[in-house]
Each structure stands twice: as C-alpha cells, then as structure tokens.
Amino acid sequence: MSDEPTDPQTDGGTASKPTSEEPTEFEEHPLEWDEPENNNKAPGERDSVSQPAEKFDDRKLVTGQAKYTADYEERFPDLAHAAVVRSEVPHGRVTAIDTDEAAAMDGVHAVLTPSSDAVPDAKYTSAGQSYPEPSPWDMNVLNEHVRYVGDPVAAVAAEDADTAAEAVDAIDVEYEEYDHVVDPEAAFDEDAPQLFGEDEVENEIVGHDYDRNRMSNIEGEIGDVDGSLDRDDVHVHETEWETIRQSHAQVEKHTSLAYTDEDDRQVLITSTQVPNHTRRQLAHLFDIPIRDIRVKKPRVGGGFGGKQAMVVEPIPLALSLAADRPVIYEASRDEEFYAMRSRHPMQVRARTAVTDDGRIEAIDLYALSNTGAYGSHGMTVAGNVGSKPMPLYSKVPNARFEADIVHTNTPQTGAMRGYGAPQGTLALEGHLDEVARDLDLDPIEFRQDHYMEVGDLDEIAGMMGGEGAERRIRSCGLDECVERGKEAIGWDDLEQPDEDHLHRGIGMALSAQGTGVAGDELGAAQIMMNEDGSFHLQVGGVDIGTGADTAFIQIAAEVLGCDENDIIVKSSDTDNTPFDYGAYASSTTYISGMAVKKAAEDAKERILDWASRMLDESVENLETRDGEVVSEESGDSVTLEDIGYESVYGHDDREHILGKGTHSTEESPPPFAAQFVDVTVDEETGEFEVNELVVAVDCGVAINPGMAEGQVEGANHMSYEMAVSEGVTVDERGRAEVSDFDEYGLPSATETPPIESILVETHEPTGPFGAKSVAEVPTNTVPPALSNAIREAVGVRINEMPVTAEKIKAALDGN
Amino acid sequence: MEIKLTINDESKTVEVEPDDDLATVLRQNGYTGVKCGCDSGVCGASKVFVDDEVKMACGVDAPNADGSEIRTIEALGTQDDLHPIQEAFVDHFAVQCGFCIPGMIIEAESLLADTPDPSEAEVREAIDDNLCRCTGYQKPVEAILDAADRMRGEQSVAADGGSQIRPDQADCTDHDGDTNE
Numbered sequence: 001m002s003d004e005p006t007d008p009q010t011d012g013g014t015a016s017k018p019t020s021e022e023p024t025e026f027e028e029h030p031l032e033w034d035e036p037e038n039n040n041k042a043p044g045e046r047d048s049v050s051q052p053a054e055k056f057d058d059r060k061l062v063t064g065q066a067k068y069t070a071d072y073e074e075r076f077p078d079l080a081h082a083a084v085v086r087s088e089v090p091h092g093r094v095t096a097i098d099t100d101e102a103a104a105m106d107g108v109h110a111v112l113t114p115s116s117d118a119v120p121d122a123k124y125t126s127a128g129q130s131y132p133e134p135s136p137w138d139m140n141v142l143n144e145h146v147r148y149v150g151d152p153v154a155a156v157a158a159e160d161a162d163t164a165a166e167a168v169d170a171i172d173v174e175y176e177e178y179d180h181v182v183d184p185e186a187a188f189d190e191d192a193p194q195l196f197g198e199d200e201v202e203n204e205i206v207g208h209d210y211d212r213n214r215m216s217n218i219e220g221e222i223g224d225v226d227g228s229l230d231r232d233d234v235h236v237h238e239t240e241w242e243t244i245r246q247s248h249a250q251v252e253k254h255t256s257l258a259y260t261d262e263d264d265r266q267v268l269i270t271s272t273q274v275p276n277h278t279r280r281q282l283a284h285l286f287d288i289p290i291r292d293i294r295v296k297k298p299r300v301g302g303g304f305g306g307k308q309a310m311v312v313e314p315i316p317l318a319l320s321l322a323a324d325r326p327v328i329y330e331a332s333r334d335e336e337f338y339a340m341r342s343r344h345p346m347q348v349r350a351r352t353a354v355t356d357d358g359r360i361e362a363i364d365l366y367a368l369s370n371t372g373a374y375g376s377h378g379m380t381v382a383g384n385v386g387s388k389p390m391p392l393y394s395k396v397p398n399a400r401f402e403a404d405i406v407h408t409n410t411p412q413t414g415a416m417r418g419y420g421a422p423q424g425t426l427a428l429e430g431h432l433d434e435v436a437r438d439l440d441l442d443p444i445e446f447r448q449d450h451y452m453e454v455g456d457l458d459e460i461a462g463m464m465g466g467e468g469a470e471r472r473i474r475s476c477g478l479d480e481c482v483e484r485g486k487e488a489i490g491w492d493d494l495e496q497p498d499e500d501h502l503h504r505g506i507g508m509a510l511s512a513q514g515t516g517v518a519g520d521e522l523g524a525a526q527i528m529m530n531e532d533g534s535f536h537l538q539v540g541g542v543d544i545g546t547g548a549d550t551a552f553i554q555i556a557a558e559v560l561g562c563d564e565n566d567i568i569v570k571s572s573d574t575d576n577t578p579f580d581y582g583a584y585a586s587s588t589t590y591i592s593g594m595a596v597k598k599a600a601e602d603a604k605e606r607i608l609d610w611a612s613r614m615l616d617e618s619v620e621n622l623e624t625r626d627g628e629v630v631s632e633e634s635g636d637s638v639t640l641e642d643i644g645y646e647s648v649y650g651h652d653d654r655e656h657i658l659g660k661g662t663h664s665t666e667e668s669p670p671p672f673a674a675q676f677v678d679v680t681v682d683e684e685t686g687e688f689e690v691n692e693l694v695v696a697v698d699c700g701v702a703i704n705p706g707m708a709e710g711q712v713e714g715a716n717h718m719s720y721e722m723a724v725s726e727g728v729t730v731d732e733r734g735r736a737e738v739s740d741f742d743e744y745g746l747p748s749a750t751e752t753p754p755i756e757s758i759l760v761e762t763h764e765p766t767g768p769f770g771a772k773s774v775a776e777v778p779t780n781t782v783p784p785a786l787s788n789a790i791r792e793a794v795g796v797r798i799n800e801m802p803v804t805a806e807k808i809k810a811a812l813d814g815n
Numbered sequence: 816m817e818i819k820l821t822i823n824d825e826s827k828t829v830e831v832e833p834d835d836d837l838a839t840v841l842r843q844n845g846y847t848g849v850k851c852g853c854d855s856g857v858c859g860a861s862k863v864f865v866d867d868e869v870k871m872a873c874g875v876d877a878p879n880a881d882g883s884e885i886r887t888i889e890a891l892g893t894q895d896d897l898h899p900i901q902e903a904f905v906d907h908f909a910v911q912c913g914f915c916i917p918g919m920i921i922e923a924e925s926l927l928a929d930t931p932d933p934s935e936a937e938v939r940e941a942i943d944d945n946l947c948r949c950t951g952y953q954k955p956v957e958a959i960l961d962a963a964d965r966m967r968g969e970q971s972v973a974a975d976g977g978s979q980i981r982p983d984q985a986d987c988t989d990h991d992g993d994t995n996e
C-alpha cells in the first residue's frame with residue numbers, strides 16, 4: 001500500500017514535461033546507479049539470499065505455539081473485554097445516550113460516551129501514514145455526528161466478552177436522523193445531504209469541496225492530452241469500468257490490548273502494520289508524550305492494508321485509562337465487514353487517442369472514488385489509480401489523470417493491497433484490449449510497443465507527485481514475464497472444447513506497482529553480536545505474516561556469512577526496535593531490508609577489524625563465510641564465536657560489536673506482472689469456469705523464492721476475488737449486507753483455480769541484493785485479464801466487476 | 816458448571832458458563848492454537864477433533880462436549896519433532912500469517928487418515944471450509960499432497976525447497992514452484 005507524502009497540488013497539481021532547459025530532474029535520476037559491488041551476486045555466489053531458508057516462525061505457526069494479540073490474554077488476569085456501541089442510523093446526531101443500566105451492571109468496569117473525560121475530543125484520521133498525514137482529520141474516537149451504520153458511539157469494558165456485549169445492549173442511544181446518501185454520483189450532486197459541516201474537518205486535503213461531499217480532487221498531466229484527443233488522425237476510444245467494495249478479510253480480526261505498565265507507560269500489544277505511526281497518532285490524540293507510549297506487534301494474522309490504520313487502538317486505550325486495568329478489544333467478524341475498512345469502490349473512465357498504425361498518442365483516466373463516511377487514504381489511493389498503472393506505458397507522450405473522491409454514508413474505506421492500482425489496472429488493461437481488437441492489433445505487441453524498458457525516465461509516475469517524482473527504470477523483466485506467461489498458459493495452442501456451446505479464451509493483462517513511496521520511507525535496524533557468534537537483529541520492519549522477518553534474517557546472514565539460525569530477529573516494538581514507517585507500499589524488503597543490510601555491513605566491519613588483529617592479517621584479505629572469517633591470502637580462519645568472546649572478554653581491548661543501518665531513498669522501482677487467465681464460457685447460460693491463472697512477476701532478486709511465490713499466489717487469489725465476487729454490498733441505508741464469511745465471497749479452495757506463479761529474476765541495483773517488491777503487483781491483474789478472456793471466448797465485454805454468468809448471458813443476449 | 820474433557824490425552828475438569836462455546840473454553844485453558852476468525856463457525860480456524868470427528872470448536876456448546884475427547888493442534892508434532900503434515904507445510908512455504916493453519920492441518924490429518932492417497936480435488940474439497948486469505952490455497956494443497964506421500968513412506972516430491980537450504984535452488988529464474996500436476 002502506498003501513499004503520496006504531501007499535498008500533490010503544491011505545484012498546481014500538474015508537472016509539465018521536462019525540457020532540455022530543466023536538466024536537474026534528470027540528474028536526480030542518473031542512468032548509472034552507483035551500486036556497491038557486493039550488492040550484485042550471481043546466483044551461484046549467494047549463500048542465504050534466494051535460497052529456500054525455512055520461514056523462521058513456521059514451526060511455531062504450524063504447532064499452534066505462535067502468539068497473536070488475543071493469545072496474550074492469559075498473561076493479564078484482570079483483563080477487561082471491550083465492546084462498542086455503533087450507530088444504527090446512516091446519518092444523524094446522537095441526542096441522548098442512556099448508560100445508567102450498563103454502568104450499574106455487575107462486572108462492568110467502564111462505560112464511555114463521546115463526552116467522557118477519557119475520550120479524546122480531537123479530530124484525527126485513522127490512516128496510518130507518515131507525518132503530516134495526507135488524509136483529513138475528520139473523525140472522532142466516539143462520535144456524536146454519525147455518518148454511517150457502524151460509526152462508534154459508545155464503548156464499554158467488562159470482566160468478560162459476554163458481559164461487555166450485554167452492557168452494549170443495555171445502552172440506549174437516541175438519534176436525530178438526517179438525510180443520507182449511498183450512491184457516489186448522487187452524493188456529488190449539489191442538493192445531496194452533506195456529510196461534513198463547516199469546522200468538522202481539520203487537515204483538509206487539496207481539492208476538497210464539502211458542500212458537494214468531495215473530500216478531494218486531484219489531477220496531473222504531462223504533454224497535451226486534449227490536443228491529442230482532438231487530432232484528426234487518431235481514433236478516440238472511451239470505456240468505463242466499475243470495481244467492488246472488497247473486504248480485507250484477514251482471518252485474524254482487528255485486535256488490540258492496552259495496559260499501563262509498571263513504569264506508568266501506556267503499552268499496546270496490537271495487530272498492526274504500522275507500530276510507529278500508531279504510537280505517534282495515539283500520542284497526538286491522547287496528548288501523551290510519544291516516549292510514554294509503547295506499541296508492540298506480536299504475530300499478526302494478515303493485514304493487507306486493513307491494519308495500515310489505527311482502526312481500533314484508541315478504544316482499548318481510552319477504556320484502560322478509564323477502568324484502570326488492561327483492556328482487550330477484538331472486533332467481531334460482523335464489525336470487520338461493516339465497521340472496519342474496505343477497498344474503495346470506484347468508477348473509472350479510460351480514454352485513449354491512437355493513430356491508425358497503433359501508436360498511442362494519449363491516455364486519459366478519470367476515477368470517481370467512493371471513500372465512504374471518512375477520508376482515510378482517500379486522496380492517496382485515488383492518486384495511485386493513475387500513478388501506478390499508467391507509467392507502465394512510459395512511451396506514451398501525453399497522459400492525464402484526474403480523480404474525485406466523494407463521501408457517502410457507507411462503511412469506511414482505507415488502504416488495501418494494490419492501493420488504487422487494481423482499479424486503474426482494470427480500466428487501463430481492459431481498455432487497451434478493446435482498442436487492440438478494434439484496430440485489429442495483437443494485444444501483446446500493442447502493449448509491447450509502448451511499455452517501459454531499462455533506461456527509461458518514467459515521467460508519468462511524477463505526474464501526480466510534482467517535481468522530482470519521476471523515476472529512472474533500472475530493471476525490467478516485462479519481456480520475459482510475457483514470454484514465460486504465454487508459454488505456461490499455452491497462448492499459442494489453445495484447444496477448444498468439443499461441445500459447440502462451450503468456448504475457451506485466454507485473456508492477459510500487465511501491471512506495474514512501486515516499491516515503497518519514493519522519498520517518503522524510512523527503515524532502520526541494528527545488530528548486536530553475542531559471545532557465541534550469534535546475533536540479535538532488531539528491526540522496525542513489520543512482518544504481518546508475509547515472511548519479512550525471515551527475509552531480514554537472510555539478508556543479514558548473507559552479509560555476515562553465518563547460518564540463518566544464528567540470527568535472532570526482534571521486530572516492531574517501538575521501545576526496543578529502531579524506527580520504521582511500517583508494512584505498506586510494498587516497502588518492507590526493499591526499505592527495511594536495506595536498513596538490515598547496512599546494519600549487518602556495519603557490524604561486519606567491526607568483525608573484520610577484530611579478525612584482522614586476531615589473525616594478524618590485513619582487513620582487505622578477509623571475508624566472512626560459514627560462521628568464520630577466512631583469509632583469502634593465507635587460508636587462516638577464526639570463528640565468529642572466537643571473535644564474539646574475544647571482543648567482549650579480550651585481555652587488551654574490549655568492544656561490543658554493534659551495527660546500525662538506516663535507509664531512505666528517492667527511488668521506487670516498479671515490479672512487473674504479466675497475468676494470463678484461461679476461461680471456458682457456456683454461451684447458452686453465460687456460466688464460466690476459470691481453468692487456470694498464470695502470473696509471471698519480475699520482483700528483482702527474490703530473497704526467498706518460496707515465500708515470494710506465496711505472495712504472488714495469495715495476491716492473485718485476492719485479485720481473482722475482485723473479479724468474481726460481489727464484495728461487501730450495502731443496502732439502501734448504506735449498511736453492509738455481509739455479516740460473516742459465509743455471506744462473503746472469499747473464494748474457497750474448490751472455488752479457486754490453480755494458480756501458477758512464475759518468478760522472473762532481474763537485478764534491481766537500488767534494492768538489497770537486487771530485490772524489489774512482489775506482494776502487491778499480482779493483486780491488480782485478474783479482473784482485466786478475466787474480462788479480456790471472456791471477450792476473447794464469446795465476444796462480449798464485462799466492464800463492471802464482478803464478472804457473473806448473468807452479466808455474460810445478458811451481454812450475449814444483447815441486453 | 817463443571818464439565819469433564821479429555822484434551823490431548825489429558826483428563827481435565829473445567830469450569831464453563833452454560834453458553835460458552837468450546838473454542839473459548841479451550842483457549843481459556845491454554846490451547847491457544849485453536850484460532851477464532853469468524854462469529855459463527857464458518858471459517859475453519861477453530862477446527863479440532865471432538866471424539867475423532869473434526870468440528871469447528873466455536874460451533875460446539877461447551878456443556879454438550881462434557882465427557883468427550885478433544886484433540887487440538889497442540890497434540891500433533893512439536894517444534895522439534897513436527898508431524899509430517901506440519902513438516903510439509905513448512906517445506907512448501909504453505910504458511911504465511913499462519914492464522915488459518917492449525918485448523919487446516921487438523922482437517923488434513925482427518926483427510927489423510929481416511930484417504931491416504933487423495934487427489935488434488937479431494938484435498939481441495941476437504942479444506943473447502945478452511946478459509947485462508949494469504950496463500951490462495953496453492954501451496955497448502957501442494958503440502959497436503961506431499962504429506963500424503965510422506966506418510967505413505969514415499970519419497971517427498973517437494974520441488975519448492977526443503978527445510979534445508981538446497982544449493983541447486985540458487986537461481987530463482989529456474990524456480991517455477993509447480994508441483995501440483
């Protein structure tokens with residue numbers, strides 16, 4: 001999940017195409033990257049990187065020993081359980097809350113309403129982003145002005161979950177109900193009910209117009225798009241697309257435990273992707289010094305962006321302050337669907353100007369994004385609808401993107417894996433397929449004529465971010481992704497079924513993402529050596545089930561020349577691990593991983609210094625390998641264990657060998673994906689079956705190929721869901737119609753087609769050992785590839801997700 | 816009220832409320848490998864054996880379990896001595912966040928006890944009510960098929976790397992991870 005750092009409109013929102021008079025922008029992105037020699041290892045030279053090292057927490061996970069937030073319960077004998085009263089009206093004002101009965105119940109320790117002392121009245125955003133947050137401060141912990149069915153109104157803490165639930169039922173809330181609006185187009189209307197009054201938002205975002213429920217409008221352009229569309233030698237195509245409201249549906253619900261420790265500091269054990277952002281946001285909200293809050297992340301049962309937000313933490317913290325005891329809050333699955341976060345549903349219009357011979361002169365995308373009741377991640381997600389997919393076609397001279405982000409009285413949205421790129425990719429890749437058909441061009445060659453290659457300066461990525469946000473492309477495996485994907489799916493020799501009414505087709509789509517937010521990331525790590533030659537690796541990076549901790553170990557082990565088991569990783573505890581922006585924007589391996597590499601190199605320098613004295617050899621001759629430092633010159637060696645003891649207990653000199661690393665960069669290299677979907681459609685009924693998904697991904701050097709494939713397959717599964725499931729639908733009062741997994745279309749094992757993941761190795765010189773990101777890009781591609789496959793099989797186009805048999809049948813019948 | 820349970824071969828008398836479900840009771844008694852991902856017995860994360868039958872523990876009323884024999888994930892292998900199914904999950908990188916995994920492994924154990932040589936379709940059918948958000952099921956299915964081979968004493972067919980580092984896997988460009996055919 002990615003986000004833009006600041007107001008993209010600071011430069012007027014449009015960055016003009018650089019000319020030769022503006023050489024500075026090119027100098028910021030030199031063609032040649034000054035890569036340290038040790039960063040580029042041939043496959044045969046790698047000891048730990050790109051090896052199938054065992055995922056370090058797996059043994060605990062498969063034996064049920066790993067501890068997630070809820071598993072800490074047993075350590076707190078006086079733990080209270082929280083439950084939340086949520087608005088039953090889509091829009092209105094709380095006029096009275098009667099808490100008397102609840103407060104008098106046995107076992108109830110605290111009852112909070114918006115006016116309680118322990119509840120902050122400051123506005124904030126739940127978006128877990130860097131500071132200052134590029135999301136509006138438009139919500140309260142508990143709300144009097146409620147804006148959707150699910151807005152938190154009151155909270156209780158009680159001795160057990162059942163009592164808390166009973167207390168919630170005993171609280172009586174009266175509302176004055178206001179008019180509400182559910183449809184984003186209607187919300188944009190001048191006479192629509194207005195969600196935000198004057199003074200109800202701080203930290204407003206560019207392009208806001210709350211009279212029309214618009215939280216933001218953004219636009220960017222390079223070249224002259226209108227001029228290209230007006231040319232008389234081009235075909236102008238226009239298509240429209242619609243995406244679903246998708247739930248993160250991570251199997252571990254949002255869970256957070258707050259207590260005051262023995263030093264009177266506030267501690268949260270919490271299921272989060274962003275410990276440091278959460279600490280800062282809580283500090284601001286509760287007016288507690290940052291240093292007096294500690295956020296610890298245990299094992300996390302999936303996040304996917306849903307936990308790149310401070311969704312629940314303020315509630316247990318406020319309750320624990322009020323009740324003076326530890327409090328845990330675990331959302332219910334129902335709350336997950338109606339009151340946590342979801343992917344922004346969008347309508348996207350794509351336009352292109354293409355010459356007779358198939359040159360794309362201009363691409364123009366417009367998105368209407370439904371941000372729901374609040375604006376967390378609203379502007380930044382919408383920005384990525386353009387800034388992630390469009391740069392793929394960096395050879396196109398004119399490009400424009402605009403988005404309106406609109407409030408409705410529907411559940412809140414937020415960051416979700418792909419972060420706007422899935423919506424934009426559906427529109428762009430579906431659109432290009434249609435154009436290629438119309439002009440009788442090969443859909444792959446048509447794309448290949450315009451897509452990026454190594455050495456390109458990607459100006460489209462800079463289009464929304466202003467000056468300096470362009471990127472130089474230094475690794476690109478698109479050609480190989482396409483070739484290997486074609487071969488795996490059988491692109492050139494597809495067999496048609498024997499039955500006349502069945503038709504088979506393959507659709508394809510391409511995608512690019514980023515790797516971290518350019519210029520808005522920070523990761524840090526430190527390494528301490530133990531006497532026995534083992535190491536403690538402390539890193540801010542956040543493993544939410546992705547395997548990031550294992551990748552950190554492999555990177556450190558590669559530098560230190562030791563066994564992975566000799567590195568003990570401790571991550572994501574704001575008291576004890578260095579700073580990190582958190583697990584989002586596909587940044588963890590690239591940013592936090594590079595910080596680990598630097599920390600390991602720092603420690604290695606000290607190790608070699610000690611070895612040089614112990615072996616009486618110059619440092620230049622020494623290298624770490626297999627738990628030893630070896631002299632290339634004499635063949636002499638000393639073990640890391642000997643160095644560990646000598647450095648700490650030495651006779652003449654003593655030193656604790658420590659290494660530290662911190663990493664931040666202006667770079668954000670794109671990973672790439674080529675998706676292929678093989679489908680069989682029954683022309684009589686519209687029913688379809690997806691036979692196989694193939695996705696080839698260029699993620700640079702995969703630090704752990706098995707884990708990287710897992711990321712690709714899981715992302716493709718999520719992408720498949722976006723193509724075939726309804727997501728979270730809402731009723732006419734904006735209430736989510738899904739209350740548990742059996743009503744939500746998460747594809748099960750029998751419903752999921754086989755997924756073949758292919759890793760295409762390239763070398764990204766700016767990443768640790770050549771790595772770039774992997775986990776988001778395959779989230780973007782199944783909806784367009786499936787739409788294109790259906791088009792190929794039976795000649796009809798489904799633009800509105802999900803693809804269903806009814807829609808295909810209706811289209812076949814000409815409706 | 817008190818009920819008697821045999822949990823992982825240990826007899827226990829546990830205190831329960833009349834409306835407690837079995838998942839809550841097991842978790843309160845330290846069996847936190849039993850996970851809860853939904854509200855109504857539909858995600859599979861809380862699967863355990865109740866008298867040799869796989870049940871979603873959150874859907875079993877604790878008082879009704881009185882006298883029954885329970886087996887949880889904690890009864891399978893240990894970290895140092897994994898059960899072959901657990902070992903296959905590790906070797907195939909079939910675990911991401913791990914939250915769904917105990918329930919899935921319990922279901923796999925039940926499948927392989929009845930069907931030692933299942934087809935891929937049978938594996939998918941067996942874990943159809945074990946929801947996983949992370950993996951897309953590809954690697955868990957591969958792991959269960961491989962576990963079946965291991966348990967029948969056949970050579971592991973893992974192509975996704977074993978628990979040991981294998982130098983021949985160094986070049987990830989040759990790594991297609993496709994073991995399901």
Ligand code: FES
Pocket residue numbers: 838850851852853854855856857858859860861862871872873874
């Ligand atoms: S928690 Fe029991 S099946 Fe979901």
Ligand code: FES
Pocket residue numbers: 251301302545909910911912913914915916946947948949950
């Ligand atoms: S591994 Fe995360 S839900 Fe299955």
